[in-house]
Amino acid sequence: xxxxxxxVIGLMSALIIALQLGLSFLPNIExxxxxxxxxxxxxxxxxxxxxxxxxxAEGFIxxxxxxxxxxxxxxxxxxxxxxxxxxxxxxxxxxIISGTFGLAFGTLCSIPYFFIGGVSMAVSGIISGIPFxxxxxxxxxxxxxxxxxxxxxxLELFNQKLHETK
Amino acid sequence: xxxxxxxxxVFLGTIGLFVLTVLLLYLFINRDNPVSYGSKKITIQVxxxxxxxxxxxxxxxAITLREALDEKEMIRGLNSSYGFYITTVNGIxxxxxxxxxxxxxxxxxxxxxxxxxxxxxxxxxxxxTLMKGY
Numbered sequence: 001x002x003x004x005x006x007x008v009i010g011l012m013s014a015l016i017i018a019l020q021l022g023l024s025f026l027p028n029i030e031x032x033x034x035x036x037x038x039x040x041x042x043x044x045x046x047x048x049x050x051x052x053x054x055x056x057a058e059g060f061i062x063x064x065x066x067x068x069x070x071x072x073x074x075x076x077x078x079x080x081x082x083x084x085x086x087x088x089x090x091x092x093x094x095x096i097i098s099g100t101f102g103l104a105f106g107t108l109c110s111i112p113y114f115f116i117g118g119v120s121m122a123v124s125g126i127i128s129g130i131p132f133x134x135x136x137x138x139x140x141x142x143x144x145x146x147x148x149x150x151x152x153x154x155l156e157l158f159n160q161k162l163h164e165t166k
Numbered sequence: 167x168x169x170x171x172x173x174x175x176v177f178l179g180t181i182g183l184f185v186l187t188v189l190l191l192y193l194f195i196n197r198d199n200p201v202s203y204g205s206k207k208i209t210i211q212v213x214x215x216x217x218x219x220x221x222x223x224x225x226x227x228a229i230t231l232r233e234a235l236d237e238k239e240m241i242r243g244l245n246s247s248y249g250f251y252i253t254t255v256n257g258i259x260x261x262x263x264x265x266x267x268x269x270x271x272x273x274x275x276x277x278x279x280x281x282x283x284x285x286x287x288x289x290x291x292x293x294x295t296l297m298k299g300y
Contacts, residue, residue: 092176099183103190117288120225124205130194134187141183 004162009046012039013053020058028105028136033098034144034151036075040082041089042155051075066116070109077101077108091148099141106133206288208234212256213295220256231292232282241281241294249280255294269295 012035019031032054039047055071062068078101088094106129113122205227212220228234232250235241242254252268253260260266270277271293277284 090172090176092179096176096179096183100186103183103186118207120207121205121288127194127197130190134191137183137187141180 005046008043008159008162009049009053012043012047012050013057016050016054017057017061020054021061028102028132029139029143030136031143031147032075033078033101033140034094034147036078037082037094037098037144038148038151038155040079041086041152042159044083044086047079048076051079066112067109069112073111074105074108089152091145094148095141095145098144099137102136102138102140103133105136106130206234206286206290208286208289209291210235210240211291211293212258213293214258215296215298226286229285230282231284231286232280234286235281243281250282252281252294255296258296260296265299267297267300269293269297271295 016032016035019035023030036047036051039050043050055068055075058071059068081097081101085093085097107126109129110122110125113125206225208224208226208231210222210224212222222238222240224234224238226234226237228237232241240256241252243250243252245251252270255268260268270281272284273291274293277292
């Protein structure tokens with residue numbers, strides 16, 4: 001791995017952590033999903049490093065609870081879905097993907113509860129979390145729709161400048 | 167033409183997401199109907215001598231055992247100065263003239279409190295046994 005890659009991974013991780021903390025007072029309104037999509041579109045598999053730096057940092061900030069186990073795979077799921085459609089540049093397309101991810105977030109996070117408390121615990125968790133999933137869906141959809149294009153161009157510009165410098 | 171197809175796809179994708187959201191919202195609003203589960207799962211055994219043991223699994227959000235059993239209309243009884251006294255379980259009435267009464271145990275052990283004083287927890291198991299003789 002080159003020094004430039006390390007710098008990009010560090011910067012992207014710091015950006016995601018800072019934005020997550022900055023918006024943490026808003027329930028399920030976040031920029032993490034969009035940044036992971038953008039990072040995957042621009043940097044591909046290197047996003048895995050960014051995701052796990054973010055996840056470990058979140059564990060140190062908020063404590064390593066059950067939610068942390070969810071974080072170990074949910075963001076990777078989003079990255080893998082993004083990898084499948086990496087060539088897409090339409091903000092509408094990414095709004096739909098990001099919105100669907102937001103809607104499925106509670107269900108994805110309920111997987112550990114299947115093993116802890118069985119089907120009833122997982123199902124009741126999913127149902128009680130539906131309002132938060134809907135907020136997550138709508139906010140992810142709108143954020144991706146509005147911010148995907150400008151942030152993608154900004155990231156591409158940054159990437160171009162980085163590779164021009166020796 | 168190509169652009170028209172693209173916008174049709176986007177439109178259908180957005181509509182699909184909207185329909186899914188509405189369906190989930192419907193599920194949330196109707197979460198108290200019989201298909202939804204409570205957060206606690208408890209097991210109740212009804213034991214009547216010389217009959218097969220009946221076992222019931224209840225999913226409930228009730229706080230006390232009486233509330234959970236009342237939700238399923240499993241018990242009837244009388245309020246007394248000592249608390250709620252169970253007279254009927256699952257349609258089977260204890261016949262006082264034959265000195266019958268309902269005993270409540272948790273995992274086979276006698277419970278010191280009345281059914282309306284017991285705070286249930288997930289995975290609790292209770293037995294209601296029809297006893298004879300005081």
